Amino acid sequence: MDATQGLWLLTVPVLAVGVAAVARRTGVSAPLALVVAGLLAAAIPGTPDFELDPEFVLFAFLPPLLFAAAWQSSLPNLRDNARPIAYLSVGLVLCTTLVTGYVVYLIVPGLPLAAAFVLGAIIAPPDAVAAVGVAKRLGLPRRVVTVLVGESLFNDATALTAFRIAVAAAAGEGVSLATGGERFLFAAVGGTLVGLAAGPPLHWLRTRLRDPLAENAVAVLAPFAAYLVAEAVHASGVIAVVVSGLYLGHRFTESPAATRVLGLSFWKVLTFILESVVFLLIGLQLPAVVEGLSAWHPLTLAWWALTVFAVVVAVRFAWVFATALVPALVARRRARTGGAVDDTRRLNRRELTVVSWAGMRGVVSLAAAFAIPVTTARGEPFPERHLILFLTFTTVLATLLVQGVTFPALIRRLGIGGEAERHTDAVAEAGAQHAAARAALERLEALVAEEEDLDEQVLRRLRELAEYRQLRAWERLGGGTGPGGTEVPTAAYQRLRREMLAAEREVFVRLRDERRIDDEVLDRVLRELDLEEVALSRD
Known part of the structure; x- marks a missing residue:
């Protein structure tokens, strides 16, 4: 790699972090801003082609992002909402795959049904990064956030497994419905077992190292180890990563305080960088996506893209509201037969509407699309590969643009708050x-x-x-103020103590600049001041 290539590789993360930082400060949807920035950068003459290596994306980006999300998720809350999460992460993904695939098969002349199901599996899993971020910032009820987080943790495994089965069928490998079901069950069960097997020994190792750096290094390597082991036995690496992350995150309280402080800070920075880079890469893929589309009229392509987007949105709405009726029907039946009734609060219509609209697609869909083989088992070109890439890209962009932009306004309009x-x-x-x-x-x-x-x-x-x-x-x-707007003692204490810490910090820095203390001493005393100031703050 020469210096020019290295400079371009450095430009991508720098641009991604810069755009994401501006989006966070201005309140703009960061994923959408990053995709648009990627589109604009790709249009600049001289910009090299950034073609995603799907295996690299699925291995380098997906495991740490999923592991970090699982690590910070509440295992009890996920367990309490297992039914709606399963409906979305398994049932909805399969339903979207089948319905979307069949509709595309009907409207695109000459497209084989198996190839249409490949497209359906690719665009089936939503990427809840943007939705969850907005939901937390606007204070949605915890159960809505938990359902969206749980869906994003497990739907990639369902979609990628369905994708591999559909690709095998489209490539002429003789996959039947029965063998496809067997593969799916083996991948799910195998991934779960690998994740459960990896969690306890990794936790045992971390708790005996007694070194914050070494303990967090084990956590960084854990998702890649779980993913590779599961994929080596043809199980779901995604499920293995999620299960091991949930286990280790649930036991994170047993780690020393220094390990927790360092680990939480590291994962926040890592996920920020990775999420920024992958959404920018989506926009940079435009030249590769539009390549090979000259055989179709632009209006025809636009009609197909609009239809696919509409079907994806409609299927999610129909599925969410239909499955929401199941608990009520079960409760009614149990009440008639004298059985125990589940009195757990269910999502209301406004919350179901929010969940239905939170269907933004992301990098997993695009990475899966680029993972489509170029040729089939018979050496023939894969059916309409460029068209599948195009429809994947337009669906990702449309969901980010339409749903991503309107999602905060919808939440405010519905008046949903926690x-x-x-x-x-x-x-x-x-x-x-x-x-x-x-x-x-x-x-x-x-x-x-x-x-x-x-x-x-x-x-x-x-x-x-x-x-x-x-x-x-x-x-x-009381919100930091007492009667008449007077400052309560703790608020006064925090304000005054921050001023005192700032004064101490200025003295230490001045002494370092005067060469009266060393940088190593400065780092040590500043860490103590920083930890105290963080303890005063409420994030």
Whole structure:
């Protein structure tokens, strides 16, 4: 690789991070802004062709992104919502594959049915990165966010497995419905077993290293190890990554504090970079996508693209609302027969509408499209490969443009918010803080009774800190102000302490600039100040 190629490779992540940063500051949809930036960059004369290597994307990008999402997900919440998540991540993906594929088969002359199902499988899985980000920022109810996160964790496995079966059938490898079902079940079960087998030993290793850097290094390597092992036995590497990530994330509380601080910061930075790069790469694929489309009239291509987009959206709406009726019907039947009725709150119509509209497609669809083989088993060109690439790209772009742009406005229009849920969480947090601080004080008094000659100033400071933490969460329920808009003590404490920390930081930096302390000393003392300031903040 020469210097020019290296410069272009550096330009991609730099441009991606820059565009994403601007989008975050201005409130624009980052995925959409990145795709548009990629389209504009691809149109600049002299821009090289950035053709995605699908195997590289599926191995280098997908495992860490899925692992990070699983790591930060709540296993109990996912378990409580297993039914709607399964409906979306398995049932909806298969339904979209079949319905979309059959519609495309009907409207595109000469396209084999198996090739049409390849397209259906490619565009079946939504990429919930953008939807989940907006949902969290606008404060959607936790169950809606959990369902969207759970869908994004598992739908890629379903779609990629269906894609491989459809490609095998279209390439003339003699795949029947029975063998396809067997492959699907083996991939799902095998991936789950690999993930469950990988989780405990990785957790055992991490907890015995007792080194924050080494422990997080194990976590970084974990998704790639789980993916490769599962793929080596022809199981689903995606499911293996998700299952192992859920296990390790659930046990993350057993790690030391330094490991948790370092790990959470690392995964936030990594996912930000990877997500930015992959959405920019989607836009940069335009030259490769439009290649080979001269055989069709532009209006015909536009009609097919619009039809595919409309079908994908309609199928999701129909499926979400139809499956929402199942629990009600089951509850009615159990009530008639005297059985136990599930009283778990179900999503209402407004929440179902939000879930239905959160169907933006992303990089997995495009990577799968480029993974279509060029020739079949008989050495013939794969049926309408360029057309499948084009329809995949237009579907991804249309969902990001139409659904991605209107998604925040839809949420505000429907008036969906988790205000009551957030208040309940705040009250529960205050109670937990109170109980924890009381336990800390009791522990301190027990130590005082056991030990002699403890410094009274140290004990007074520890008691004051425990009392401060005991009151902090309750005062936060008032939003930082008291009657008449007066500042509550904890808010004043945080404001004044931040000013004190800023003054300390200025002194340390000045002493470093004057060469009176070394940079190593500066790093050490700044880390202590930074950790305290982070503890004062509420992210």
